[in-house]
Amino acid sequence: MTTPDLRELTPQVIGVLVRRGADFASAEDAVQEALLEAMRAWPADPPRNPRGWLIAVAWRKFLDAARSETARRRREELAVAEQETVSSSSGSSGVPGADPTPGEGREVDDTLWLYFLCAHPSLPTGSAVALTLRAVGGLTTRQIARAFLVPEATVAQRISRAKRTLAGERLDRPGDVSTVLRVLYLVFNEGYTGEVDLAVEALRLTRQLSASIDHPEVRGLLALMVLHHARRAARRDDDDELIPLAEQDRRRWDARAIEEGVAILQAALNRDELGEYQAQAAIAALHADAPSTAETDWTQLVEWYDELLRLRENPVARLNRAVAVGHAEGAVAGLAALDGVPSSVPRRTAAQAYLHELAGDRADAAELYERAAAEATSLPERRYLARKARGLGGSQRT
Incomplete structure (x- = not known):
């Protein structure tokens, strides 16, 4: 099994552990340990059911950690109270939800749900985004740092603080949609660079979100992704060398996808609730509509960039x-x-x-x-x- 397959399974396994009662931080730690074990064991002995294997190993890792923590706290309590040692032979793990949830073995896509959980109201936006990219998106600390334009150490601190904040939290208050949109866009952009192919997954989740939430910015982000993705086939040559927008063969662009993206954008703009993703999609639509770089409506593009910067200061947009x-x-x-x-x-x-x-x-x-x-x-x-x-x-x- 390849690394992308493992990345796809990660949110599913975290979702199962959280539904069983694990706090998010502990679930993510346990799944990371299970993934490391999978990378060691699977090449020589691949499992018939990779998802089930990961769930079983991650749950065991979580229980081991929980028992260790429970035992530590019990020792401290006994030392303080000078109580008689209590036998631990009862076999109880002391962990809520230790029994499998009925039906959890079936294929359930928890990814979008986990995106909302990572956008928990108790977390600052930056920490929520970093945690989601790491735990659900499968990005490395270096990739996240590049997306944020900050040092790797800063991202590592944000993730650690986020996990500490969520430790013990009841994940029953999902965060707001703006944070989820930002994460989805960052995941899509990382995939679009070609270093990690996450663009298709981000596009799939945004379609899913658009189908479930009537929100103009969700539609704007979906239009933006569709329009960018329509040009993907033209972004590299046969030797996998990069081709910038100005040099792309526009005949290789997906005309049907461009038509879809423009239609989604127009419907969003008709709501008269302009947001940054709609503005970015309008910029992408102008590029998609132009027969060549020379024939692009650059004056209108500048106007749309001005709109975008009024909505949100962004150094990349200014560039x-x-x-x-x-x-x-x-x-x-x-x-x-x-x-x-x-x-x-x-x-x-x-x-x-x-x-x-x-x-x-x-x-x-x-x-x-x-x-x-x-x-x-x-x-x-x-x-x-x-x-x-x-x-x-x-x-x-x-």
């Missing part, structure tokens, strides 16, 4: 706006707009290189592309930027 300004008003104006983007924002150097190339400044563009290649976090992106540098007369380094 993309600068590129749009470069096309709508000229490269010099684009570079001026880029001055307002912090140097720490990923791909800023690449955007600067692109705008210099747009201005006809080949030497500076080549040097900046080389710098951007050195800063790139993925190998396909690094190779693409290095090729751009060489094409403009830069060094032959890769």
Whole structure:
């Protein structure tokens, strides 16, 4: 069984443990231990029922931890009260819900439910998002840190604090939909980069959420995902090399999906309750509607980026706006707009290189592309930027 299969099973197994009575933090810890055991044992002896195997092992890990904690507390209580040692031969685990829940062996998709549980009202948004990406989305701490634009240590602290906060909490107060939407979008984006293929799963869950909740921003996010996903086939060539939007063969875009995404977006916009995902979907729709980069309505794109930034300040959106300004008003104006983007924002150097190339400044563009290649976090992106540098007369380094 491959790693993506394990990632798909993780929320199902956590869901079973939580329904049996485990607190979320303990359930997640137990499932992580079970996954490590699976990676050791399965290559030599794969189980016939991987889901059942993981549930059994994770539940045993949880019970072992719970018994150990119960025993520790009992020893402390006995020491304080100087009570007579009580025999532990009764066989009771002291854990609520230790008996299997009827029907839990059947295939139940708890993923969306777990997304809402991780968005618990007791958690700050940043911690809720980090915990969900780690426990349900299967992302590593490094991937989450890149999505948040913060150091890995910060993400690790957020996850630890979130798990401590949820320890012992009754998970009967799901969090609000805005946090769930943010997590779904981050998971989709991580999958869309190609490093971890989670885009299809995020799209599936967003469709599920859209079918169950009448909310314009849910529709906006769904439209955004559908429109982005429609271009996926054109994003890499036969050698798996990255192809940026401007160089994609638009005949490979999924016209039916684009039509669907635009229809979903239009229905959301007709509600006259504009939100950030609808604004982003409108930007994606303008790109999807254009026959080429040159024929794109860049002026309208700048206007939509302005709307997006009014709704929520976002350094990545500001970076993309600068590129749009470069096309709508000229490269010099684009570079001026880029001055307002912090140097720490990923791909800023690449955007600067692109705008210099747009201005006809080949030497500076080549040097900046080389710098951007050195800063790139993925190998396909690094190779693409290095090729751009060489094409403009830069060094032959890769």
